[in-house]
Amino acid sequence: MKSFTTALFAFALFCTSQFSYAQSLKSNMKSTETLLKQVASKMNDASKNQENAALVAKMIANFEVAKNQTPDAGSFSEYQALMNQSMLIMKELQDAFNRNDNAAVLSIMQKINTNKKEGHDKFK
Numbered sequence: 001m002k003s004f005t006t007a008l009f010a011f012a013l014f015c016t017s018q019f020s021y022a023q024s025l026k027s028n029m030k031s032t033e034t035l036l037k038q039v040a041s042k043m044n045d046a047s048k049n050q051e052n053a054a055l056v057a058k059m060i061a062n063f064e065v066a067k068n069q070t071p072d073a074g075s076f077s078e079y080q081a082l083m084n085q086s087m088l089i090m091k092e093l094q095d096a097f098n099r100n101d102n103a104a105v106l107s108i109m110q111k112i113n114t115n116k117k118e119g120h121d122k123f124k
């Protein structure tokens with residue numbers, strides 16, 4: 001009976017670990033990529049600025065969570081510093097959309113891509 005209970009407990013733990021996938025670093029990154037693509041597809045359409053600002057707010061919320069999740073590679077403190085930098089750039093983007101400054105948007109999007117590449121080179 002005891003070993004059955006232990007096996008049941010182990011199985012329950014296994015199931016929990018599988019379902020926690022929904023909030024993993026990987027899924028936060030995937031969801032941010034989807035949001036970024038949505039923004040990129042209409043970043044020059046000023047009539048979509050408020051919508052884009054709201055999408056960027058979701059990207060930031062994902063990164064607030066992802067910042068506290070441990071990557072497989074690299075130093076955690078450096079990872080967190082780069083994630084903070086990443087969120088500052090996203091806030092710049094959100095501000096540009098909020099003040100209808102579409103001229104600034106392209107260069108901020110380029111900064112996001114450079115920052116993303118650095119993050120993936122060092123921590124992925």
Ligand code: HEM
Nearest residue numbers: 026029030032033036071082083086115116119120123124
């Ligand atoms: C807006 C910027 C970024 C986007 C859109 C993005 C997107 C992605 C995507 C699509 C993946 C692959 C997920 C998969 O395997 O299906 C990924 C993985 C990853 N990214 Fe990012 N990323 C960004 C910035 C960063 C930054 C700045 C860092 C580090 C400071 C970082 C760290 C990682 C790590 C560690 C993984 C591997 C996660 C895992 O499989 O456990 N990313 N990212």
